[in-house]
Amino acid sequence: MTHSKNLIYSFIYYLISAFGISLTLKANIGVSSFNALNATLSEFSQIKIGTITASVNFLFLIGCILLDPQRRLRNYFTMSIALLFFGSTINLFVYFIFPLFTLHSYLLNALLFILGTVIAGFGTGKVLKYQLLKFPIETCCLFLAERTTHSFKFYRYSIDVFCILLAVLLTVSFHLTLMVREGTVISLLLLSPVINLAKD
Template sequence: MNRKNLTLSFFYYLLSAFGISLTLKASIGVSSFNSLNATLAEFSKIKIGTITAILNFLFLIACLLLDRQPKLKNYLTMSIALLFFGSAINLFTYFVFPLFTLHSYLLKCLLFILGTIIAGIGTGKVLKYQLLKFPIETFCLFLAERTTHSFKFYRYSIDLFCIAIALLLTFTFHLTLMVREGTVISFLLLSPVIALAKD
């Protein structure tokens, strides 16, 4: 395993966490998966980075179970990366970004777009180096290999599931609505940015 590329992969993994934290700071909604993370965080009173890491760990375990030739070293490296990922989101969300406040809706939208672009670049670069995996994408890939449905089908299904559960919890327990205009912006912008950064 190339150490330089592994170090860069960790850096871009953390850059993705920074971008996600910016979208949370904007407070105009978040991406599909993060809408569930943010809703669960408010519901459980557990920090959002911790929730994000836990859910990713669950997908990582599912990947390990589906993997026909699992390399435990790779899964251990991924586990360490997820710990850093969740910790970085907590650091920015609860300790750094509360130091400033945004009152303008336009600035919030611009911050969200910036955060989405940064998160997309980080994700794309991680995918380019192919040393660290994103558990959800890997899980969907494994499912696609074993069934007649495509990767896109499973990935969008997870997005819809996350949105549905987030909305259900929100309206049942009167929580902050996380599925908003930011969710639409993320849906339209994130994938193209990831594709550009990956090439």
């Protein structure tokens, strides 16, 4: 019963994290490195950002399955369901709820971004605390670190750098909206500390 209850809580916090990400997108002052790439790909492809976010995470999930020596498919099935809800939650707020209001002050947008980052970090930290649902990118980096001489931090930061570079390259090449902005810097400074506080 405790396991089932914790799994339900994990799903709820997973969705809270998605809600926080949606707030950072609404703020429109840039987003975290990973979400900057997702938002850029979304504008380029005209596919909803929640769908793009879930799809890119699914690619990392496939990487996890290939790298995982145990390959407990039941766990990966649960993660897949969580990712579908994650992407759907982002789409719900970004395209159907948040367009109902507009913020005309930069200060309010900045405060909304900070609030969204804190909420996303809180949800992520709680998910990590329960250790029942995994985030594909971090899990993939852990597996790579176990199999190579490079550390988890090396792979995780490498993904961040790659996401930023690709987002900027696509933006410049196809004249898209620049998503690597001040919000990206705020996210780099604020997100990890909030996650660490929430998971302790």
